[in-house]
Amino acid sequence: xxxxxxxxxxxxxxxxxxxxxxxxxxxxxxxxxxxxxxxxxxxxxxxxxxxxxxxxxxxxxxxxxxxxxxxxxxxxxxxxxxxxxxxxxxxxxxxxxxxxxxxxxxxxxxxxxxxxxxxxxxxxxxxxxxxxxxxxxxxxxxxxxxxxxxxxxxxxxxxxxxxxxxxxxxxxxxxxxxxxxxxxxxxxxxxxxxxxxxxxxxxxxxxxxxxxxxxxxxxxxxxxxxxxxxxxxxxxxxxxxxxxxxxxxxxxxxxxxxxxxxxxxxxx
Amino acid sequence: xxxxxxxxxxxxxxxxxxxxxxxxxxxxxxxxxxxxxxxxxxxxxxxxxxxxxxxxxxxxxxxxxxxxxxxxxxxxxxxxxxxxxxxxxxxxxxxxxxxxxxxxxxxxxxxxxxxxxxxxxxxxxxxxxxxxxxxxxxxxxxxxxxxxxxxxxxxxxxxxxxxxxxxxxxxxxxxxxxxxxxxxxxxxxxxxxxxxxxxxxxxxxxxxxxxxxxxxxxxxxxxxxxxxxxxxxxxxxxxxxxxxxxxxxxxxxxxxxxxxxxxxxxxxxxxxxxxxxxxxxxxxxxxxxxxxxxxxxxxxxxxxxxxxxxxxxxxxxxxxxxxxxxxxxxxxxxxxxxxxxxxxxxxxxxxxxxxxxxxxxxxxxxxxxxxxxxxxxxxxxxxxxxxxxxxxxxxxxxxxxxxxxxxxxxxxxxxxxxxxxxxxxxxxxxxxxxxxxxxxxxxxxxxxxxxxxxxxxxxxxxxxxxxxxxxxxxxxxxxxxxxxxxxxxxxxxxxxxxxxxxxxxxxxxxxxxxxxxxxxxxxxxxxxxxxxxxxxxxxxxxx
Ligand SMILES: Nc1ncnc2c1ncn2[C@@H]1O[C@H](COP(=O)(O)OP(=O)(O)OP(=O)(O)O)[C@@H](O)[C@H]1O
Ligand SMILES: [Mg+2]
Numbered sequence: 171x172x173x174x175x176x177x178x179x180x181x182x183x184x185x186x187x188x189x190x191x192x193x194x195x196x197x198x199x200x201x202x203x204x205x206x207x208x209x210x211x212x213x214x215x216x217x218x219x220x221x222x223x224x225x226x227x228x229x230x231x232x233x234x235x236x237x238x239x240x241x242x243x244x245x246x247x248x249x250x251x252x253x254x255x256x257x258x259x260x261x262x263x264x265x266x267x268x269x270x271x272x273x274x275x276x277x278x279x280x281x282x283x284x285x286x287x288x289x290x291x292x293x294x295x296x297x298x299x300x301x302x303x304x305x306x307x308x309x310x311x312x313x314x315x316x317x318x319x320x321x322x323x324x325x326x327x328x329x330x331x332x333x334x335x336x337x338x339x340x341x342x343x344x345x346x347x348x349x350x351x352x353x354x355x356x357x358x359x360x361x362x363x364x365x366x367x368x369x370x371x372x373x374x375x376x377x378x379x380x381x382x383x384x385x386x387x388x389x390x391x392x393x394x395x396x397x398x399x400x401x402x403x404x405x406x407x408x409x410x411x412x413x414x415x416x417x418x419x420x421x422x423x424x425x426x427x428x429x430x431x432x433x434x435x436x437x438x
Numbered sequence: 439x440x441x442x443x444x445x446x447x448x449x450x451x452x453x454x455x456x457x458x459x460x461x462x463x464x465x466x467x468x469x470x471x472x473x474x475x476x477x478x479x480x481x482x483x484x485x486x487x488x489x490x491x492x493x494x495x496x497x498x499x500x501x502x503x504x505x506x507x508x509x510x511x512x513x514x515x516x517x518x519x520x521x522x523x524x525x526x527x528x529x530x531x532x533x534x535x536x537x538x539x540x541x542x543x544x545x546x547x548x549x550x551x552x553x554x555x556x557x558x559x560x561x562x563x564x565x566x567x568x569x570x571x572x573x574x575x576x577x578x579x580x581x582x583x584x585x586x587x588x589x590x591x592x593x594x595x596x597x598x599x600x601x602x603x604x605x606x607x608x609x610x611x612x613x614x615x616x617x618x619x620x621x622x623x624x625x626x627x628x629x630x631x632x633x634x635x636x637x638x639x640x641x642x643x644x645x646x647x648x649x650x651x652x653x654x655x656x657x658x659x660x661x662x663x664x665x666x667x668x669x670x671x672x673x674x675x676x677x678x679x680x681x682x683x684x685x686x687x688x689x690x691x692x693x694x695x696x697x698x699x700x701x702x703x704x705x706x707x708x709x710x711x712x713x714x715x716x717x718x719x720x721x722x723x724x725x726x727x728x729x730x731x732x733x734x735x736x737x738x739x740x741x742x743x744x745x746x747x748x749x750x751x752x753x754x755x756x757x758x759x760x761x762x763x764x765x766x767x768x769x770x771x772x773x774x775x776x777x778x779x780x781x782x783x784x785x786x787x788x789x790x791x792x793x794x795x796x797x798x799x800x801x802x803x804x805x806x807x808x809x810x811x812x813x814x815x816x817x818x819x820x821x822x823x824x825x826x827x828x829x830x831x832x833x834x835x836x837x838x839x840x841x842x843x844x845x846x847x848x849x850x851x852x853x854x855x856x857x858x859x860x861x862x863x864x865x866x867x868x869x870x871x872x873x874x875x876x877x878x879x880x881x882x883x884x885x886x887x888x889x890x891x892x893x894x895x896x897x898x899x900x901x902x903x904x905x906x907x908x909x910x911x912x913x914x915x916x917x918x919x920x921x922x923x924x925x926x927x928x929x930x931x932x933x934x935x936x937x938x939x940x941x942x943x944x945x946x947x948x949x950x951x952x953x954x955x956x957x958x959x960x961x962x963x964x965x966x967x968x969x970x971x972x973x974x975x976x977x978x979x980x981x
Contacts, residue, residue, distance in 0.1 A: 275859070275860075278856065282855070294870070295860035299861065331977070344856065348859075348860070351860065351861070
């Protein structure tokens with residue numbers, strides 16, 4: 171059914187710069203001596219959902235952490251190459267990392283709400299950006315929670331601890347938290363791996379609707395999910411980008427044997 | 439050997455052996471803990487409980503050598519002096535205590551020679567008779583001394599003998615006279631004296647009329663005070679000791695008269711609660727052997743409070759640096775290990791450091807910079823409560839650092855990453871996310887620090903705690919908080935009363951009472967901190 175919306179899919183090779191949200195050029199990354207990302211070059215299209223798939227440990231999380239420089243947190247992580255967002259190489263020393271991270275939202279595999287109220291959780295980023303007026307905060311909280319389809323469930327308990335929410339609600343809360351900053355790119359690292367099928371569906375629909383405002387990159391181990399929600403899919407193996415194409419092509423007629431084996435579950 | 443025997447057992451037996459062994463040691467530990475608590479509570483509580491007075495008849499050797507605080511040497515009493523020559527029965531009013539040696543009892547007695555009480559250790563066989571002295575009373579004086587005697591009647595200035603029943607009224611009217619005297623002194627004598635000295639300063643001739651008038655006034659008021667004083671002093675309580683020896687006590691010096699031997703259970707509680715109140719609110723009297731411990735309680739709490747204010751930010755900052763900022767190098771590891779080891783340095787070392795560095799060096803320099811006009815009398819360059827608090831802060835710093843680091847380590851990486859991913863800088867992440875979550879851990883450190891500081895004695899004696907301080911570190915005089923003053927501390931008070939306790943049972947129980955109070959203080963401070971920690975936990979760590 172979702173395929174109906176995917177009529178205007180271009181092959182990845184034909185993406186223009188204007189259609190690109192994140193451009194990765196010859197990116198290499200090491201954790202200590204370990205070469206984790208090997209020469210990755212790819213363009214992630216604007217206002218589309220791009221899925222990253224691949225075996226555990228192949229470097230998917232590491233790659234999306236490169237898009238908001240979250241790898242900087244780890245000692246011994248070194249990288250080379252370009253990641254271009256909004257025409258600027260974010261790997262350059264001049265980048266304002268805080269501003270970059272406000273622009274590139276991220277949702278983690280495990281819901282990680284802060285131990286504060288629901289309201290405070292959603293405001294966290296805004297307050298960091300210096301928004302102080304109560305009215306602006308109220309409005310932003312409401313619209314972010316509505317986007318994340320959580321508003322109706324929590325509107326009467328905004329000031330209760332976020333920890334009292336269920337796992338699925340927590341995951342939507344952290345999505346709302348990321349959305350409150352109106353990010354250009356939203357990185358989702360296995361956002362549904364800890365959730366039940368119904369909540370998963372919920373979040374998948376959410377992605378579909380968010381596409382209009384931002385570019386979504388999702389890491390997933392679930393082939394059906396990748397096929398369902400993504401416009402493009404990239405398959406990684408041991409730190410290398412093996413195959414990258416629009417999802418229809420990649421899942422129906424993969425070029426490489428390796429990809430085919432992986433998506434049909436013949437090895438893993 | 440043990441191995442050989444163990445290998446003879448099967449697995450279940452071996453396990454139950456381990457379980458019973460560990461349980462045995464846990465039990466021992468529990469017993470030790472409980473006996474500490476029971477001993478301190480019982481001996482400390484006994485201090486407040488009114489002790490009945492007995493009239494004790496005992497054979498006495500070589501009169502009249504019953505000097506104050508004398509403990510008769512045992513051998514001398516039993517062998518060298520033949521009882522027949524000098525034997526004589528004396529009767530004393532006394533509190534009776536069992537002594538550690540079963541063959542002896544300890545008496546705290548009063549007689550005509552020692553109206554304010556003395557101690558005696560007597561062999562049981564020398565006791566002829568012990569009766570409850572129903573009519574005797576414990577008469578507490580304002581100066582902390584007390585008399586055990588049988589009140590007979592009240593003597594008025596006119597020489598009339600008034601029955602005892604009137605004592606409360608008379609005590610009241612004497613109190614009125616005392617108030618009047620205080621009022622005259624305060625309202626008239628002191629101001630006149632002040633104006634007179636102003637005249638003196640201005641070199642007004644001694645016979646100037648204004649001055650003469652003042653002098654006349656002064657004399658007049660002084661006259662009134664004198665006559666009031668004589669009137670007051672002549673109200674007396676006539677008492678007698680066990681053998682009828684008379685004694686009289688000026689009523690204005692009496693604080694309370696308790697007929698401890700005929701109190702009902704309820705009245706005993708009343709007396710005990712009154713004693714607790716006095717203990718908590720009054721200053722020590724008679725060289726820390728009676729009265730209260732208020733200044734020590736106050737000093738302890740204030741010192742701990744100042745210490746907490748100093749040690750918490752320092753410890754937390756250091757821990758944040760060590761766990762969040764310091765590079766992961768050998769140097770950091772060395773620093774971390776030395777910090778944990780600092781917790782094991784003997785506390786007296788910190789005391790010496792505090793005296794040598796804080797008091798002499800730091801305090802000395804502050805004096806020469808800011809208080810040079812009062813030198814050579816030191817202001818900050820002498821031991822005082824601030825230096826004591828600072829020394830204790832250094833002493834407890836490792837505890838706070840280690841506990842805080844532990845708390846920081848427990849903050850989930852996912853939360854930190856979540857904060858960074860929203861654009862927070864490191865410092866913002868620390869302040870907004872890491873510290874709140876680590877706050878229960880920090881509180882644990884502070885709790886440990888408080889318990890440690892409240893109980894420490896040795897280093898405090900070097901840097902500002904004293905047996906007796908004339909003034910509290912906080913009073914109504916600018917600047918209200920006198921950080922340079924010496925202060926009293928419960929631990930030091932206990933230490934001090936332990937020295938008196940060899941000769942004075944009362945002081946011994948005061949030591950236990952102070953010890954009980956110290957336990958209660960530490961307990962209360964801990965409970966407060968634990969409550970706070972639980973609230974923080976609920977707030978920040980609820981899963
Ligand atoms: N902080 C780190 N320090 C050292 N090595 C790391 C670190 N993070 C990841 N690695 C290593 O980098 C490689 C890629 O890890 P990454 O988390 O990107 O894998 P992934 O594809 O996301 O796997 P999964 O599907 O299990 O999440 C792994 O071999 C991992 O051991
Ligand atoms: Mg991953």
